[in-house]
Amino acid sequence: MCTNPWVAAITLVVGLGAMAACSDDQKADNGGVQPDGGAGAGGADAGGGAGGGDAGADAPMVTLPVKANELVSGQFAQSEGIAFNGEGRLFVVADTDLWEVKPDGSTSMVADLTNPVGLASRGKDEILVAEFGDKTFTKDGMNDDGSVLSVTPDGTVTTIATGIGDPNFIHVRKDGTLLVSDDFTDKIYEVATDGTVSTFLQGIQSPNGMVESLDGNDLFVAQTFTMLDPLTFDDRLWRVPLTSGAPGTPVELGATGGAGANDGVAMDAQGRIYVAENVGASVWRFDPKTGDKELVVDMVGGVASLAFGEGDFNATSIYATNLFGGKVWEIPIDVAGAPVNR
Numbered sequence: 001m002c003t004n005p006w007v008a009a010i011t012l013v014v015g016l017g018a019m020a021a022c023s024d025d026q027k028a029d030n031g032g033v034q035p036d037g038g039a040g041a042g043g044a045d046a047g048g049g050a051g052g053g054d055a056g057a058d059a060p061m062v063t064l065p066v067k068a069n070e071l072v073s074g075q076f077a078q079s080e081g082i083a084f085n086g087e088g089r090l091f092v093v094a095d096t097d098l099w100e101v102k103p104d105g106s107t108s109m110v111a112d113l114t115n116p117v118g119l120a121s122r123g124k125d126e127i128l129v130a131e132f133g134d135k136t137f138t139k140d141g142m143n144d145d146g147s148v149l150s151v152t153p154d155g156t157v158t159t160i161a162t163g164i165g166d167p168n169f170i171h172v173r174k175d176g177t178l179l180v181s182d183d184f185t186d187k188i189y190e191v192a193t194d195g196t197v198s199t200f201l202q203g204i205q206s207p208n209g210m211v212e213s214l215d216g217n218d219l220f221v222a223q224t225f226t227m228l229d230p231l232t233f234d235d236r237l238w239r240v241p242l243t244s245g246a247p248g249t250p251v252e253l254g255a256t257g258g259a260g261a262n263d264g265v266a267m268d269a270q271g272r273i274y275v276a277e278n279v280g281a282s283v284w285r286f287d288p289k290t291g292d293k294e295l296v297v298d299m300v301g302g303v304a305s306l307a308f309g310e311g312d313f314n315a316t317s318i319y320a321t322n323l324f325g326g327k328v329w330e331i332p333i334d335v336a337g338a339p340v341n342r
């Protein structure tokens with residue numbers, strides 16, 4: 001049984017036979033989505049040296065690409081969202097529920113949810129959850145039953161925003177507002193601190209992972225699909241200039257260049273952007289100024305969401321989830337993450 005429509009959508013094209021039954025009823029409406037071809041940025045294979053020198057404490061340089069270690073394996077069928085809470089505890093979405101993962105790889109269920117996807121950290125110990133709800137685009141077409149939930153480590157679930165179709169990724173801004181993407185639309189929503197939902201930006205087709213630059217002057221957005229009917233994966237990363245926090249016109253920063261389905265993102269202490277290329281089975285690092293990219297890790301099929309280690313975890317590793325296999329990877333890159341807004 002396929003529970004996550006995102007998986008259904010992906011498998012529709014990838015053709016994993018065992019899950020093919022999930023892709024019934026695909027009613028992609030494709031409202032105005034144009035196949036846009038020009039992924040551009042070809043061949044930009046910046047061999048190292050992005051950014052000016054060692055920003056962090058003695059930053060030893062590893063040789064890229066690195067190998068991913070498996071922290072969790074064989075326990076879940078799928079995993080998507082990942083976040084450390086304000087206490088440095090690690091949480092992931094796996095098999096439609098919220099789980100805590102300990103540094104030794106042991107897991108415990110925190111909350112039984114419906115169709116949770118992306119996670120973010122807020123406040124002292126909360127985890128925010130992008131919850132698709134019962135209805136999903138791939139099964140029901142456009143809908144509005146998605147929500148943003150807050151879950152505390154004791155499993156208390158509070159709804160903080162409603163009315164978003166299939167919310168995918170949550171980015172917490174410095175002022176406490178949330179940006180929430182829905183990759184079955186061309187919209188990024190803003191959730192005010194009182195829970196009011198409005199459209200923040202319309203125009204990037206299928207937005208997914210999002211992170212703001214260290215200086216707050218740009219928002220970077222990973223694009224998952226080029227179009228929804230027929231379902232076509234996209235490999236682009238967008239830069240949205242911000243003026244006093246408000247979005248300008250998106251410009252293409254670069255492209256991962258492989259099979260695509262760009263998903264979660266993270267940022268390091270030097271302001272470089274890491275993009276999970278889900279179907280492309282890779283994580284890439286982009287220079288925010290030039291769009292030049294480096295391959296951080298490959299052979300990570302279904303890599304979904306990324307978070308730098310905190311608490312008792314390795315602060316110079318990226319932890320990553322696995323949409324098609326439920327693993328949690330540790331990707332040791334010897335670079336610390338940027339401060340996380342919470």
Ligand SMILES: [Ca+2]
Nearest residue numbers: 096097112113
């Ligand atoms: Ca559940």
Ligand SMILES: [Ca+2]
Nearest residue numbers: 132135146165
């Ligand atoms: Ca929904």
Ligand SMILES: [Ca+2]
Nearest residue numbers: 168208263264
């Ligand atoms: Ca995602």
